[in-house]
Amino acid sequence: MATLQAIKYNDGSLEILDQLLLPESCTYISINNVQDAWSAIREMKVRGAPAIAIVGSLSLAVELRKLAAPETKKDLHSLVKEKLDYLVTSRPTAVNMQLAAEACVKLSNDLVDKASVDAAEAKDVIVKHLEAMLANDIADNLAIGEHGARDIAKKCGNKDKLRVLTHCNTGSLATAGYGTALGVIRSLHKANFVDQVYCTETRPYNQGSRLTAFELVYEKIPATLICDDMAAAAMKEFKIDAVIVGADRVAANGDTANKIGTYQLAVLAKSHNILFYVAAPFSSIDFQIPSGQSIPIEERPHSEMTHTGSIRTAAAGINCWNPGFDVTPAELITGGIVTEKGVFKSDQLVPV
Numbered sequence: 001m002a003t004l005q006a007i008k009y010n011d012g013s014l015e016i017l018d019q020l021l022l023p024e025s026c027t028y029i030s031i032n033n034v035q036d037a038w039s040a041i042r043e044m045k046v047r048g049a050p051a052i053a054i055v056g057s058l059s060l061a062v063e064l065r066k067l068a069a070p071e072t073k074k075d076l077h078s079l080v081k082e083k084l085d086y087l088v089t090s091r092p093t094a095v096n097m098q099l100a101a102e103a104c105v106k107l108s109n110d111l112v113d114k115a116s117v118d119a120a121e122a123k124d125v126i127v128k129h130l131e132a133m134l135a136n137d138i139a140d141n142l143a144i145g146e147h148g149a150r151d152i153a154k155k156c157g158n159k160d161k162l163r164v165l166t167h168c169n170t171g172s173l174a175t176a177g178y179g180t181a182l183g184v185i186r187s188l189h190k191a192n193f194v195d196q197v198y199c200t201e202t203r204p205y206n207q208g209s210r211l212t213a214f215e216l217v218y219e220k221i222p223a224t225l226i227c228d229d230m231a232a233a234a235m236k237e238f239k240i241d242a243v244i245v246g247a248d249r250v251a252a253n254g255d256t257a258n259k260i261g262t263y264q265l266a267v268l269a270k271s272h273n274i275l276f277y278v279a280a281p282f283s284s285i286d287f288q289i290p291s292g293q294s295i296p297i298e299e300r301p302h303s304e305m306t307h308t309g310s311i312r313t314a315a316a317g318i319n320c321w322n323p324g325f326d327v328t329p330a331e332l333i334t335g336g337i338v339t340e341k342g343v344f345k346s347d348q349l350v351p352v
């Protein structure tokens, strides 16, 4: 069965699945330029750390392909940098868009000094670089899935059936295809290791109930939806073997920023003696940031809490606190950090 496609790109044409309309309808919308991408990312029509970087990068490729070659490579470099700096402002916590922007700006800058390349050729090189993100992400995700499944199976004593809890959405709707934490779950399922997946609703945006449940049902992976406040009771009642979540940014010491509610799951997992894993591309580890305290945490609109669609469900005038993410200390990530390069102890990360 084909995995769901959050992103469709073909020869300069970019479409995204409007995730605000899931699970009721699967509607693709066109992204014709960087501004379209910025708005779609900010409004969370597309979300998920890797998917944000891919859509942002591809939107610049779409725009550059339509553009006549600038007069000089310096003009091209200024335009590329301006557009990428803008895309990074859409959502600050996930590191992926920042990394993609830094890599492309460096490439563009290097091309300025390359006498053998003219402005038109430089534009083509940059477009091809931006378009390559999609394929690279797909390859990395598969490796994350395999490494994670192998490690969980081994550390859970190769029990024939495992019960795994996951939070938010880290699947095909957050990446270019296979997923990160949900990719590990897909690999466990393929190896016939999954007894049940427990997915949390993930208030207030409900990535779990609207997106992860959709993916699990679509692929016929046995799963049960629980409310976020049921997590402790579920761990106790169903004797969950492992918790696996994604990451938006991992600090050099292993502290991890992920969807709000992750930290409390890690605390609960510790108190129930349950393995707690983070799964993310190795590039999500930001060695420039020493600890989780330095990770910027995005504040989301209060309306995400006070309304369900257009219906108000909380008193007008109530104060709200709506951070999109929280930080889990490295010592609570007891299973390890699963990447395409292998599984790393959360407090022993080194650049490779």
Ligand SMILES: CSC[C@H]1O[C@H](OP(=O)(O)O)[C@H](O)[C@@H]1O
Binding pocket: 047, 048, 049, 050, 168, 169, 170, 171, 174, 175, 179, 180, 181, 207, 245, 246, 247, 248, 258, 259, 260, 324
């Ligand atoms: C595969 S990374 C997904 C990551 O992104 C989610 O946040 P959001 O839905 O707000 O973009 C969540 O933190 C996931 O772990």
